[in-house]
Amino acid sequence: MSAGTPAPATGRIAQMRQAYRITKNSDPNIGLLLLLWFLVVGGVFAVAMLLLFDRGVLGIILAVVFGILTGILAALIVFGRRAERAAYAQVEGQPGAAASALQMLRRGWIVKPVVAFTKSQDIVHRVVGKPGVILVGEGNPNRVKSLMASEKRKHARIVGESVPIVEVVVGRDEGQVPLPKLNRHLQKMKKAVKPAEQTAIVNKLKALDAMRPAAPMPRGPVPTSMKSARKMMRG
Known part of the structure; x- marks a missing residue:
């Protein structure tokens, strides 16, 4: 053995x-x-x-x-x-929880955790998939919406107007998506780009990511149990 x-x-x-x-x-x-x-x-x-x-x-x-x-x-x-x-x-409610959930998405989704953040731990993550570019924000609703609007403008200049850029705020308030439903919410979005186009989008966004310093994940416990639970569901 x-x-x-x-x-x-x-x-x-x-x-x-x-x-x-x-x-x-x-x-x-x-x-x-x-x-x-x-x-x-x-x-x-x-x-x-x-x-x-x-x-x-x-x-x-x-x-x-x-x-x-x-x-x-x-x-x-x-x-x-x-x-x-x-x-x-x-x-749920801890900084970085959305990133842990997003990283459990299956093939066809390219996740970039923490593309933008504030000192108050308002965070924006990015997902590239069939719906286009999805910006996922977590934190204070007012501050994170402003941060996401800024990121949307930056991403739009890189990927062009033909690529949809969708904003999703994680939370329990009206108009937000609860953390347990986040991945399912993304998977139900309307398809807008083909797999080959997704690769091109990611390559373009690498230039945007290279222009700014690496953003550290916020402090807090790492929810590894989420990953183990999903593995068990997959058998």
């Missing part, structure tokens, strides 16, 4: 333990809920297997095995969703 073989399994178990602890803090009944899903879903599929196939010894064994596997799968799906919800609740 190679030296690096056990690492993925250990990391996976550690991620699950961390996600479970965080989820249990906000959802004390998570263990009972998962057991209930395991028993109900596994039992239903086991009975279905017995009704559809031979009820002999082999049929019973297959039904039990299939019931256990489907029960575990159902519990993992529920656990992943609950863990992700708990992780979002843990970091």
Whole structure:
């Protein structure tokens, strides 16, 4: 066995333990809920297997095995969703939380955290995807809107008027997008540019990024549990 073989399994178990602890803090009944899903879903599929196939010894064994596997799968799906919800609740409102959420977007999205910021920790992140250029702001609504307006003008000069530039403010107030719904909100946006155009847009924006100093991520806990919860949902 190679030296690096056990690492993925250990990391996976550690991620699950961390996600479970965080989820249990906000959802004390998570263990009972998962057991209930395991028993109900596994039992239903086991009975279905017995009704559809031979009820002999082999049929019973297959039904039990299939019931256990489907029960575990159902519990993992529920656990992943609950863990992700708990992780979002843990970091929501903290500086940099939106960047952590955006970096869990799948292929086709190019995320640039902290393209602009203020000393008061108002932050603007950038995402390039099929909808075009999306500026995501978090912080004080008034200050961040002003910061985003400035960034929109800078980006428009680089990418041109033909590329849509969309502004999204993360928060719970009217007209804002809650952190747990941020990625889904972006994914539902209307497609406006093709993949080849996205690459060209990113290359153009590199010139803009090169003209300003690197922006540090704000201080605060890193919500790694969000990433582990999403990995579990993906299986």
